Amino acid sequence: MSVLECNNVTAEEIKNFDKKYNLHSWSAQGSLNPQVIEKAEGIYFWDSEGKRYFDMSSQLVNLNVGHGNKKIIGAIKDQADKMPFMGPAYAVDVRSILAQKVIEKAPDNMGKVFFTLGGADSNENAIKIAKMFTGRNKIFSRYRSYHGASYGAANLTGEPRRYTCEPGIPGFVKFFDPYIYRAGIEFKSEEAASKYYVDKLREQIIYEGEESVAAIFLETVTGSNGVIIPPKGYLKGIREICDEFGILMVCDEVMTGFGRTGEWFACNNWDVKPDLITFAKGITCGYVPLGGVLVDKKISEYFDNNTLMCGLTYNAHPLSCAAGIATLEVYEEEKLVENSKDLGKILGKLLEDIKEKHPSVGDVRYIGLFSAVELVKDKVTREALVPYGKDPEKIMPRIIGMLKEKGFSTYSHENNIMIAPPLTITEAELREAIGIFDKVMCFVDEYIKK
Template identity: 80%
Template sequence: METLKNDELDLTADTIKKYDRKYNLHSWSAQKKIDPLVITKAEGIYFWDSTGKKYFDMSSQLVNLNIGHGNRKVIEAIKEQADKMPFMGPGYAVDVRAKLAERVIEKAPDNMDKVFFTLGGADANENAIKIAKMYTGKFKIFSRYRSYHGASFGAANLSGEPRRYTCEPGIPGFVKFFDPYIYREKIKFESEEKATEFYLGKLEEQLIYEGTDKVAAVFIETITGSNGVIIPPKGYLQGIRRLCDKYGILMICDEVMAGWGRTGEWFACNNWNVKPDIITFAKGITCGYVPLGGVLVDKKIAEYFDDNVLMCGLTYNAHPLACAAGCATLEVYEEEKLIENSRNMGAILGEKLEELKEKHSSVGDVRYIGLFSAVELVKDKNTREALVPYGKDPEGRMTKIIGMLKEKGFSTYSHENSIMIAPPLIINKEELEEALDILDDVMDSVDEYVEKLK
């Protein structure tokens, strides 16, 4: 078997790809069908492949690289912590752990009292499930069909979209309900408020049928993320809060993707002045520089565990390197005014996306808040027929379109029939407009491609 020696780490691009294909398993892929780019450099909102080609990172990798590539402040904080103390078990108090916990609580909604740090979003959601069950003594968890909460077993059962199928038959107690996906709803509502009334009415009916005394939590992405950036209609989140209060159920918001400035607020729930009982987060807390996630709990839950054992534990809970990165990342948000920039650039993004929707026959809908958006592609604007059926793309239509974008230096990903547009929060007006010009140009070709499918 061919192996690497210490003096052979400066590999050619061909060798990198050869070893990558030979030894690595890539997620969500049939291995023979992938041809990964070899990436050699990344800076700001861009990265470069081994040929020297530059790409706009218009999905912030996996919608996590909010501060962009190569931020020196965060890199130096990691290096400094590695020199000082690279690891200490979670049972000990360490300066960066204490500091980051205090800073996270400071930025969270004011009902939040303590945080349990994890390694990422999936295990944040796993532990939130456990905390909800321990605190309430109930076992049922409601979540939505178009949700994605992670690929580990519990998080996959919590998820609603097709990536959950490999974890079925699943864990008892997970119950699914429908998103307020107005664009795809067969009912034509008079207003957002009427849509909210309909969706909340069906949810309450389902809660009653499942037994409200058995439901521990309603667990939602504050804004549905990769499944289409579905933004809740007016009054919807407030209505879920009221239902949870009415029946003694916890409201849990997954802000793994939507948190940390992505929507123009520190947390997405702030856009609607809603205070969940539990918030999960990851991604933007360190922007991928070191893995980190967490579970925020409000005061009543925190106080419960003063006398009751918290049956949650991870070897790398509150890892010092990750906490150092998190502290530095929060400073970057403030010093570079990235929350404000997300709002300001988000307004420009929204205007440009509306222009794309008006111009292109293949663009059925655009949804956006801050620098968090999706472009939904259709075969027919009048019928709203999706470009690909739910959970299927046998002809690789979306793959082709993402490939067309990448060929022109616009890197992002798609899910179902939607293209994610979520650039780093450091992007400026000139960069954003240049990138969106590429999207506009490719959509001309997509219009022609879709026309041939009819």
């Protein structure tokens, strides 16, 4: 079927072809009923029946600049006309310029960048770089984490999506996040919580043999597993452990990078400088695939005389790099990082109001335009609305479905609902969307009374 013929396919045919020929991720295929989407613009998209949806998760927390940005689309078209592909061994203008621009936005200890195609690729290569640089074999990462679904990235991942890659690669060690809301410990302060978790991690590293640990990987702010924001002093405590034992600190900023938390990189919120930063989503906002690994100057200098055993056919793809340059310019021209910080404060206030109003809302966590709402059966006991890994009544899909029926599109994980709109959203749009969310929480309040 040609491109022109595709324009004449009905919505029903599109859905039937999709179900017949496509495999969808993280889904039992037989129960799928995919919506047919026909257009998207700004913070909205429309289905084949003309219904409009607020994109309140920025698709997969990647569409920071919103749908249909003409500058980025134009840059892709121009690069396709000029040179759609050139192998990674060659110097190409867009590769060089984007690398320079990314380094300029990163913490000032960063020296070079290795471009990939996405977040999983970035974490795969960061694992290899850490092992090559240190000569060590163990990698620490957290249980409540998601770093990708390819084999190495899945071994980094702590949550159940790693199970299909087990038995895993030797040397991957898990530790617990500072998930204070569910810790079962009443800490006197955030600093006290940080000390507790950092001390436990230090002890675990010693028992694993500190001389064998290459890197500690962590999402700077835990993403889909609940937007868990590190308490005061936590990241600096991790940094101190790494410095003490010669371990590399790797911050996964695939979701949080490029303005999502109100800073170019989330680690800037705590004035911490990792040794490596992995990124993807926000660098091109999904218009074309791109990711990367930022490396500290000492690491980039190491590979001046030691072979970097990393390679991808589409490393620093010219179309992606052209889109990346345009995307960074959009962030600056439209002041989207600043908008994320400013509207993040308004979002936080709206979510706190929802928490106070609804018995079903146990906790709300937010930084910039990155937030999660945690649903409970009881605010006092903090019993989760959905037990870990179990939802026999399919209540979370029902809640997400109700939100979608009212034009609010997002996703959930366990008993958390993500709210992470495009950074282009206005205050009026934000208030309207949260108004929809507020109404659906009334249904959840009634549900927990049963």
